[in-house]
Amino acid sequence: MIPDLAALQALGAAQQPTYPDPQAVDTAVAKLRGFPPLVFAGECDELKDKIAAVGRGESFLLAGGDCAEVFSQVNADNVRNKLRVLLQMAVVLTYAGSLPVVKMGRLAGQYAKPRSSDTETRDGVTLPAYRGDAVNGFEFTEESRIPDPQRLVEVYHASAATLNLIRAFTNGGYADLRQVHTWNTDFVRESPFAQRYEQMANEIEKALEFMQAIGADPDEFHRVDFYSSHEALVLPYEHAMTRIDSRTNDPYNVSGHFLWIGERTRQLDGAHIEYFKHLSNPIGCKVGPSATPDDVLGLANALNPKNEEGRLTLITRFGAGKIRDVLPPLVEKVRAEGVNVTWVTDPMHGNTFEASTGFKTRRFTDVLDEVQGFFDVHRALGTVPGGMMVEMTGDDVTEIVGGGEEIDEHGLAHRYESVVDPRLNRVQSLELAFLVAEMLRR
Numbered sequence: 001m002i003p004d005l006a007a008l009q010a011l012g013a014a015q016q017p018t019y020p021d022p023q024a025v026d027t028a029v030a031k032l033r034g035f036p037p038l039v040f041a042g043e044c045d046e047l048k049d050k051i052a053a054v055g056r057g058e059s060f061l062l063a064g065g066d067c068a069e070v071f072s073q074v075n076a077d078n079v080r081n082k083l084r085v086l087l088q089m090a091v092v093l094t095y096a097g098s099l100p101v102v103k104m105g106r107l108a109g110q111y112a113k114p115r116s117s118d119t120e121t122r123d124g125v126t127l128p129a130y131r132g133d134a135v136n137g138f139e140f141t142e143e144s145r146i147p148d149p150q151r152l153v154e155v156y157h158a159s160a161a162t163l164n165l166i167r168a169f170t171n172g173g174y175a176d177l178r179q180v181h182t183w184n185t186d187f188v189r190e191s192p193f194a195q196r197y198e199q200m201a202n203e204i205e206k207a208l209e210f211m212q213a214i215g216a217d218p219d220e221f222h223r224v225d226f227y228s229s230h231e232a233l234v235l236p237y238e239h240a241m242t243r244i245d246s247r248t249n250d251p252y253n254v255s256g257h258f259l260w261i262g263e264r265t266r267q268l269d270g271a272h273i274e275y276f277k278h279l280s281n282p283i284g285c286k287v288g289p290s291a292t293p294d295d296v297l298g299l300a301n302a303l304n305p306k307n308e309e310g311r312l313t314l315i316t317r318f319g320a321g322k323i324r325d326v327l328p329p330l331v332e333k334v335r336a337e338g339v340n341v342t343w344v345t346d347p348m349h350g351n352t353f354e355a356s357t358g359f360k361t362r363r364f365t366d367v368l369d370e371v372q373g374f375f376d377v378h379r380a381l382g383t384v385p386g387g388m389m390v391e392m393t394g395d396d397v398t399e400i401v402g403g404g405e406e407i408d409e410h411g412l413a414h415r416y417e418s419v420v421d422p423r424l425n426r427v428q429s430l431e432l433a434f435l436v437a438e439m440l441r442r
């Protein structure tokens with residue numbers, strides 16, 4: 001039985017909005033409880049099996065999307081652009097890395113953000129911090145920063161619209177492998193990675209023609225399985241979207257296929273861990289540099305007491321300078337105890353810094369180095385580097401320094417659009433995929 005919302009909140013849930021009108025929260029929650037599920041329990045089970053295969057080294061997990069989705073960007077171009085780059089990255093990893101790829105978006109629900117500080121100060125004015133469109137507005141005014149529970153209802157509708165379009169694209173022909181060239185049109189042609197992609201697409205096209213000529217035309221060529229994920233942060237929303245599966249009587253969070261617990265809300269005696277214990281979805285937990293081997297074991301025992309494969313993914317985010325020291329003892333402990341976890345790297349959150357120009361940014365080289373460190377550690381220990389989760393977008397933004405386009409700290413101002421953390425742009429995302437494919441092949 002899932003504890004009721006009040007019981008969870010009584011555990012002192014971290015990173016929750018303080019709503020001025022509790023009755024309005026009840027109204028929003030009641031509305032959400034009546035809405036249809038966004039995903040089916042059976043799809044979550046299917047994903048759990050696929051993540052189990054990732055944990056055994058039989059496939060690679062690619063998760064990507066915005067740091068924070070925003071309501072104003074729920075439109076066809078934005079969703080298509082993101083999906084397109086994810087499909088391109090997945091094709092590169094599959095073809096050049098010779099491994100099937102499980103595709104997951106940080107999307108259709110990634111609307112709430114944990115923050116380091118409750119407030120933000122600009123020009124001497126201090127207001128509540130922006131906590132994602134699920135909670136308050138980005139605009140720096142007193143009114144906009146007041147948490148509004150009606151936004152939770154809007155999260156549902158925005159997620160439904162996004163997921164609907166994703167399902168249409170992935171099942172309706174856009175994700176057909178014979179579209180590999182189409183995904184590359186209107187790409188910056190000067191980019192060496194777009195050219196490299198084009199060559200690879202030619203090879204894939206020839207291989208497909210050959211397969212067709214010999215009579216092989218499997219369904220997997222025409223459609224892809226694509227899964228949604230987000231950080232399950234704001235408990236009234238997540239609790240309201242939890243339903244009992246009619247097949248099994250088990251509780252599932254039906255707002256996304258895969259939910260994760262953030263680095264700031266993974267306290268073993270905290271409300272988020274308590275809530276996640278009861279879910280049947282495949283779940284993730286972020287693990288930062290302060291985690292000890294015993295912390296990780298505690299998380300695994302609490303979140304996966306049956307030691308099921310595919311149930312728990314640990315998403316490590318240490319920073320490029322730390323991963324080679326911090327990850328080995330965690331992996332060794334987990335291995336020694338015979339605990340099943342799928343290891344995934346988040347090479348973004350440990351590598352954030354403020355540029356001289358004031359922008360929150362990351363270096364492409366650090367992102368790459370953390371992924372390389374992740375592969376090095378797992379290869380040295382004989383364990384499985386299962387996948388990566390990145391913050392990226394399908395647009396040509398300038399939020400991360402470096403990469404083939406050599407964006408520098410001054411170039412960040414050109415097109416910096418993220419409302420919280422910096423994202424890889426389209427070229428940087430593709431570049432990363434080619435470089436990670438080489439790591440996979442090795």
Ligand SMILES: O=C[C@H](O)[C@H](O)COP(=O)(O)O
Nearest residue numbers: 067113114115116117420421
């Ligand atoms: O992606 C998330 C951020 O790292 C997190 O929300 C904290 O950001 P902040 O340190 O700017 O608050």
Ligand SMILES: C=C(OP(=O)(O)O)C(=O)O
Nearest residue numbers: 114262263264286317349
């Ligand atoms: C906030 C995030 O990460 P973390 O919990 O690892 O800081 C995130 O992935 O959006």
